[in-house]
Amino acid sequence: MARGKSGGALVGMLPWLGLAFLIILADQFTKVLILGWYRLGDSTYVAPFFNVVRAHNPGAAFSFLAGASGWQRWLFTGIAIAAVAFILWMLRSHHAQRLFAFSLACILGGAIGNLVDRLLHGYVVDFLQFHWGGWYFPAFNLADSAITIGAIGLILDELLRVRRGR
DSSP: OOOOHHHHHHHHHHHHHHHHHHHHHHHHHHHHHHHHHOOTTOEEEEETTEEEEEEEESSSGGGTTTTSOSHHHHHHHHHHHHHHHHHHHHHHHHTTOHHHHHHHHHHHHHHHHHHHHHHHHSSEEEEEEEEETTEEOOOBOHHHHHHHHHHHHHHHHHHHHHHHHO
């Protein structure tokens, strides 16, 4: 029996959706551990440049709009839902482009991981903190890491695409 174009696209998306699902699971598992073992503000020294902390971010990246009165929760929830829908549409169309699809899957998993936090808690749970000589990078989580890896992958994919086009 011949598979329709949409059926083939859905099957082609499965590995990427699986990757996104694994990212969501790992992200949520680590956040459950942090919420269970740490109180807000707790910190554990791991290395001279790294701590595990418990931080809550009601804003976006680098605590953007964290001090707003609560409306930002729904703004960022809406943005995340729109991004998830757009990424699913892009994955359906471009699932065969491996680096591009890998990057989208990473962003998808990270976006859903942080979306779950916003819906459950009203904030994103962050716990990875890098620092050096009194300078502290804002705490982040596995979802943020996946989004960053995905963004780097998209840039690399575009650079490679441009290079191939020459």
